[in-house]
Amino acid sequence: MTGAELVLNLLQRHGVSEVFGYPGGAIMPLYDAIYDSPIKHYLCRHEQGAAFAAVGFARASRKVGVCLATSGPGATNLITGLADAMSDSVPVVAITGQVARGSLGSDAFQEVDIIGLSFAVTKHCIQISEASEIPQAINDAFVIAQSGRMGPVLIDIPKDIQIEQTDIDLVSSPEKAPLNPVACSQVTEAKKLLVEAKKPILYVGGGVGMAGAVDELRAFVANTNIPCVETLKGLGTVPAEDEHYLGMLGMHGTKAANLAVQQCDLLIAVGARFDDRVTGKLAEFAVNAKVIHMDIDKAEVNKRRQVDVALLGNLKANLNVLSMPLDVDLWQQHCRFMRSDYAWQYNHPGDNIFAPALLKTISDSMPADSVVTTDVGQHQMWAAQHMAFDRPENFLSSGGQGAMGFGLPSAIGAQVSRPNDTVIAVSGDGSFMMNVQELGTLKRYNIPVKIVLVDNARLGMVRQWQQLFFQERYSETDLSDNPDFVMLAKAFDIKAVTISKKEQVQSAVEEMLAHEGPYLLHVQIDALDNVWPLVPPETANEAMLEST
């Protein structure tokens, strides 16, 4: 078999049945092999779309996402998607074609040093120098992508190696990612802090879902009675209706969540990394709290916040080890009252659509176990605030990188991985245009993603910051010359409807959800609507702005 056929055989042995990509000169042998392969290839319309689709596939299914690209510009177009996967710890394997070995380093046509470019955005990268290295490289890529703190791995394969005939025997089984170790030495100290705490808070990050420890986390909450808050990536870990749940914390977090964290005397961070969007002014974040940090990545401990006890290792096991009933009823009651006192208000004057109410309506109407993806900006924060998710795999948003253009292609990947579930991409008019070409992918495969395009004809989040912090100097944020989005969708043979009044919302949402194929719901909202609360930069989280 050829090197290219060997690659596809190995992917199959690792359970891969779908890949996302875009062909080109240096990866043509691999695409020639795809022609006869049972692996289903989804042609995205830009390599960034393929990378985000792989991320969406991985996050929605907890499998490895695979994307393919050619050398040079094909490979460089993957970089933003890989950066997103690196920041948000997503297991992705990217395979790039490369110029033939004899041309390496000669500035050949479409040659770029993708290995050099990928250091900052991958967990590991491998350039194949002999066909015999392919099995080990593919195996290493899958093991590394899924072990410890997960992340992306890139494999670069020169074109002549893809063509080369090999007689490699595939009898050996693929290696499995090793189980993460369990912490033990610090357990006694952590338990002591838990027993002594009067006002503990559980700060839940995306690591819980990535570790498959959602059930253990929920059991821990129920057993300990500790109120909890979640990061953007942690949403869905604890059900929104759980009495212990106070909402998202941080820059656009709920008032109850941020105040509870600021008041707590013990903060238990689980699979979270004290991101600057979470902590606000770090020196004033939960200043009276001792900290227990549970994580798989040693490098996150004491990186931004000095902790009192670190429990490194497998979250599933470590949560069970720490779980015990605690006497925190008064604190739990106080937090519950805050949640009630500061609950979201959906009263909004006038006839225009209020995005938070729109998103709550969609959330209340969508089938159980629906997946919601977002782009980046105001609509992203409104979705995080006002929609409820059954599990972390059901809310996909570019957290660490905040990469506009994530929403549509990640929804494609999610829908491919979960064909029987409803997938909704919530986008904004700025973000949507960043990967709008992926409407072509929806059409090509009739992928039934529902797009909710929240259109304020602005780069809304930047405009909001210009209003609040840049003396209303609205530099390059007016998008009132947007295209006709309905006409644009129809050009791709995708059904599309525009609404602009509150009275249209319920029926439009029902029609969208009932539609069998892809659908675009274009929602015009007031250009001046803002996201509240907002913690200004370098400010403590209790000093949030609530409106202007």
Next chain:
Amino acid sequence: MMQLVQQIQIQAKDSPVVLERILQVIRYRGYKVCHLNMNKSPKNKGLTIEVSVESDKMVENLIHQLGKIVDIEQIKVKDQAEQKITA
């Protein structure tokens, strides 16, 4: 701000990219290379890399980040007593 020079000794696989990866992590995490020495071990065909870095940050954070590089097999900081402190 007090700048601390700290010496790190790394054992790594003889991979074509490992040195670049190490240098990228050192720079990105806010440390400056003052001295670098690399030898190929005749015994195990691995690499021994000695690097001195300067920063106002604790070296432990860098060690943890370097420890995530797949090709690194062992990493240690030389004794504090051996380190030089510069203002």
